[in-house]
Amino acid sequence: MLDSRFHSKAGGRGGDLPLQTDQAALADWLQALPMNDARRSGRAILEILRAFRGGPDKGQVNLSSLELLNTRLLEFSKPLEATFIDSGFPFSEEQRGNVDLLVNCLRELAENYLQQLEYYLHRQIKLNRQQQALLLYRALQAMGLVLLYTSETYLRPEDGFWATCYRIYELAEQMRLATLVPAAEDLQRQSIDRLFGKILLFSLCNSNQFRPREMQKIYQSLERFIEGPVVIAEYSPERLKGLYVFNLHQDAPPSRCSDSFTEVPPNTVHSLRYFNVLPAAR
Numbered sequence: 176m177l178d179s180r181f182h183s184k185a186g187g188r189g190g191d192l193p194l195q196t197d198q199a200a201l202a203d204w205l206q207a208l209p210m211n212d213a214r215r216s217g218r219a220i221l222e223i224l225r226a227f228r229g230g231p232d233k234g235q236v237n238l239s240s241l242e243l244l245n246t247r248l249l250e251f252s253k254p255l256e257a258t259f260i261d262s263g264f265p266f267s268e269e270q271r272g273n274v275d276l277l278v279n280c281l282r283e284l285a286e287n288y289l290q291q292l293e294y295y296l297h298r299q300i301k302l303n304r305q306q307q308a309l310l311l312y313r314a315l316q317a318m319g320l321v322l323l324y325t326s327e328t329y330l331r332p333e334d335g336f337w338a339t340c341y342r343i344y345e346l347a348e349q350m351r352l353a354t355l356v357p358a359a360e361d362l363q364r365q366s367i368d369r370l371f372g373k374i375l376l377f378s379l380c381n382s383n384q385f386r387p388r389e390m391q392k393i394y395q396s397l398e399r400f401i402e403g404p405v406v407i408a409e410y411s412p413e414r415l416k417g418l419y420v421f422n423l424h425q426d427a428p429p430s431r432c433s434d435s436f437t438e439v440p441p442n443t444v445h446s447l448r449y450f451n452v453l454p455a456a457r
Contacts, residue, residue, distance in 0.1 A: 198240050205247040213254040217276045220248050224283035228290055238306060241287055242359075245313055248284060252277055252320070259328060260387045266328055274328045281317040281324075285339060288314035292346070307350060309357035312367050315343045319374045323394045326377075327387035338426035344371050344406070344448075345423045353406075365398065372405035373397045375450050378428055379419065410449045417453035422446050 208216035224244065227236045255277055259270040266274075292310040295302045318340050325332050344367065347353040353368040376397050382390050410418060410432070419429040423446045432449070 198237070198243070201240055202243055205243055208247070208251070210251070210254070213251045214273060214276060217248070217251050217255060217280055220244060220251070221276065221280045221283060224280065224287055228283060228287050236287065236291060238291065238310065241291060241313070245284060248280055256324065256327070260391060262387070264329065271328070274324055274330070277324050278321050278333070281321045282339075285314040285317040285343075288317070289343065304352060304355060305358035308347070308352040308355045308367060309359055311343055311347050311352060312357045312362070312365070312370060315340065315367060315370050315374070318343070319370060322374060322378060323390065326382045327390050329383055335426060337421070337428055340371070340374060341421065341423045343367075368405045369398055369401045372401040372450065375419070375429055376401065376452060379452060405450065407449045408447075417451050419450045419452065421448055421450070423448060
């Protein structure tokens with residue numbers, strides 16, 4: 176439940192909350208959330224994220240505040256994930272509820288990062304390229320965890336998952352930020368391009384054959400197998416082996432390029448991207 180520092184002037188009606196976004200107050204509030212009740216704390220963070228995104232002053236939450244929320248959410252995700260990562264199938268109602276909570280929090284977090292970038296760009300507020308890259312990287316990082324947690328419970332991502340991932344990557348392409356390493360202490364040699372390749376590769380590894388903890392280890396280790404350029408806009412018909420294709424403007428996972436994949440409809444050529452899994456498999 177939100178404390179008095181985060182109450183709505185209109186009485187606290189969900190997305191209508193015009194929150195006070197004082198960073199010090201937010202940091203204190205997040206630190207006070209109980210780790211021994213991660214589900215309750217996660218719900219409180221979800222409420223904050225929804226209010227930030229749905230309030231009348233959309234996008235006015237600064238980058239530092241989002242980074243505080245991101246860090247604290249990742250801390251609470253560990254005890255929530257622990258409730259199902261070593262569990263047998265089928266999962267209990269409580270375990271499914273924990274997955275739903277994590278997924279909802281992470282998707283809201285991703286949308287908050289995207290909304291803030293759009294807010295800055297629309298108002299022509301100065302933001303350096305590494306900060307821009309960080310906003311996109313964090314949004315994609317959150318979506319990658321959505322894929323991991325749903326996979327760990329043998330579910331498919333909800334509608335809109337791939338559309339959001341592609342939207343993030345397309346923005347990175349357009350802004351020429353895909354290969355730039357964002358400015359953050361926890362990121363070393365990690366670019367949007369490499370993270371996107373990790374998500375694509377994990378989606379293609381038939382994760383249902385693994386136990387949840389094995390999936391976690393696979394996801395954590397994949398990035399070291401990613402070498403750039405990860406995603407390409409053109410392909411060679413003579414080199415279809417290991418090649419997958421996806422449309423930036425469709426909500427669908429990558430699909431394998433078969434031998435019959437020789438002609439591309441003219442109206443889709445600019446939105447198609449290709450990803451080769453062979454470099455990672457070697």
